[in-house]
Amino acid sequence: MEHIDVSLVDWSRAQFALTAIYHWFFVPLTLGLSFLIAIFETMYVRSGDEEWLKITKFWMRLFGVNFAIGVATGIILEFEFGTNWSNYSWLVGDIFGAPLAIEGILAFFLESTFIAVMFFGWNKVSKNFHLTSSWLVAIGSNLSALWILVANGWMQNPVGMHFNPDTARNEMLSFWAVLFNPMAVHKFLHTVTSSYVVASLFVIGVSAWYLLKKREISVAKKSILVAATFGLASALFTGLTGDSSAKTIAKSQPMKLAAIEGLYNGTHGAGLVVVGMVNPSKEIDNNENPYLFQIPIPNMLSIMAKGKPDAFVPGISDLIYGNNSEGIIGVESRIVNGKIAVSALRDYKTAKKENNPEKQQESLQLFNKYKSDLGYGFLENAKEAIPPIALVFYSFRVMVGLGFYFIALFALILYLLYKNKIENKKWLLHLMLWSIPLGYLSSQLGWLVAEVGRQPWTIQDVLTTNFSTSQISSGMVQTTFFMFFALFTLLLIAEIRILVKQIKKGPEGGSNV
């Protein structure tokens, strides 16, 4: 470990987190608002009501601002892969090549082609062709997300590949296994539907502001009706996909699930902590209570994780030290196996260089025997396999709590719209407006649970974060960290200012951007 520059790893992580968080300020609105616009335009084409056209054009204007400012911010993450994370990039190159190439060629092409028709094609193409273009922009944006999330899903649950000891790369064995990786499927559905919730909250919040100002009443109420319906359906679906994600995580990332729950000792019929506080003094090898207080739902964690109320859910101790009665091999044992795999890989490389086929064959056989634990060979201490408990524990609870709040909010809005009382409820209009940032908060926390919860791995069980970085100076990473911080902050300020200006102008106040 003395060869690893911890400061470099930390700064590289901080920079990646910073750029990913900023990038994710733009993406959810693009994913969700594109569909809402397509729905608004469908209402216009079907009804012929010019007010739907006005609504479509207004939200398109805001979509355009967000799309334009946010476009290509994700490419910076790819710059970072090549510069800061070269070991990682080399190891995953063959797997990520196909999905990212498809993303670039198919989805981005679809998105960028039809976005021109969407913005510049009014009165130049037929109504139906324009509507089709709007739907294709929405589908294209979401397909872009699909391929990125397939890549991310593979990192969380690497399937359909094998490690080639000659090239030191993971090579794809089955494209379909990577595409239909259960982790990727659940991640995609959970991420895009939660993004629809963010966009719905945005439309509802802006519309609520108009109602508070007693402007654009009809446009605002129609926008709220569509967004609340879309938001409610999306929020319910997000909850369902969250439940199916829990089962996938229990299978392929049990340590993440244990960290989310702050569960140290596994048990049959495990309860789900609804509200609680983790004990900061708790360590794996002391007898402190893991919680300062907790309100659990009995058996719920077992149901969520395994679908059975009495199922065994392993805790952190079971995963670190092993649990023979439940057939769990602990991290301690896997580190021993992993060290053998690393050593065999080294011997294989030396034998190859010395042109010693006998030794080469012997080393390869030993490596193949232990290669499933290769990643554990990069750990020095079993406790390194425990992610930061408090951060994922609280982030998860705030995210889920907000999810339930959004469902209640959408349902209440629809009820009051039905009763035609919404514009009289000033407290609710304020709540709707201030729920815009809560949508973004919830979305960001979801990523935090997913990414911090899988530490110390960049590729689950295959490569640790410490071994993923390049051998560059941490000073260089610090410099670019602050450059990104400045650039993205400026972009975010520009976006918010332009959006606010366009919102103040209102549906009547401007034409296409």
Next chain:
Amino acid sequence: MRNFFLLYYDGFKNMTKDGKRLWFIIIIKLFIMFFVLKLFFFPNFLKTNFNTDKERSDFILETLTQKHK
């Protein structure tokens, strides 16, 4: 293709002041990203330091297996 080009051409030509300002921001942003950050601050570590894939894979294997002998 011509119609497609005209769609873009007319669109940009008749763009509002706000739209033009937005495109100015986009161009500045892309310039900073691709011609400043990428060129001067984000060289590809393996491509810059090694000439062949064989050298790159040897280096990675070395890094993975030597760091914690």
